[in-house]
Amino acid sequence: MAGLLSHTGQMQEEPRRRGSDTGLFMYELIHHGLGSEVGEEVVRRLNAMHHRFSIRNDDYLWILGTFVVLGVRTIRRFGWRELSSAEVEASMDWYRELGARMGLSDIPTTFEEFDRWFSDYEQTQLRSSPAGRRLITATLDTVFDPVPRPLRPLAIRAAAVLLEEPARSSLGFSAPGPIVAMGVQTLFRWRALRRRRQSTPPSWFVPGAATSVYPQGYELNDLGPREK
Secondary structure (H helix, E strand, O other): OHHHHHHHOHHHHOHHHHHHHHHHHHHHHHHHOOOOHHHHHHHHHHHHHHOOOOOOHHHHHHHHHHHHHHHHHHHHHHOOOOOOHHHHHHHHHHHHHHHHHOOOOOOOOOHHHHHHHHHHHHHHHOOOOHHHHHHHHHHHHHHOOOOOHHHHHHHHHHHHHHOOOOHHHHOOOOOOOHHHHHHHHHHHHHHHHHHHOOOOOOOOOOOOOOOOOOOOOOOHHHOOOOOO
């Protein structure tokens, strides 16, 4: 997967835009619904972008798992409250439907099944590679650009706390020391406590609104790889 992304050049040339577009596509899908006119157009565009490449079904499933499995795992580790079983099931059902609309097969039927499949895949398939290292360098440069340069090494070590093995080692992150790990976990516990005392905030997402990547706003046709 890293080799394919490296081959297309999108992540190296425009990592901020590439990451932003992925998020905006997902927010558009969630906001409008998979069966809406916008949702169907987003899925059509995603299929057009991906189906021109030869990608194994298992690799597609792993990418789907990075949304649903890692999403639930992260909330369980750092969220301000527990997810209900209904919420986990709803998330799983939504991503199963998205996967089906993108032509994926053999999608696990329950979160527990997908969680086991995801772990097995990572244990057998994730390895460090030159292409992967190039991609993570471009990604880190983008993610930590707002952080003052002297603090970036600490920020990267802190980010490693959010990753689990074997993904952490495969992406080239060192295991965080106990002080850094404790600091990050304390910060999230403080955030969770603070969040419990607040009312539920309104959704920040407004379709087509201005973003740091699209200061004048965007349309669906703006999202995705630029044709060369």
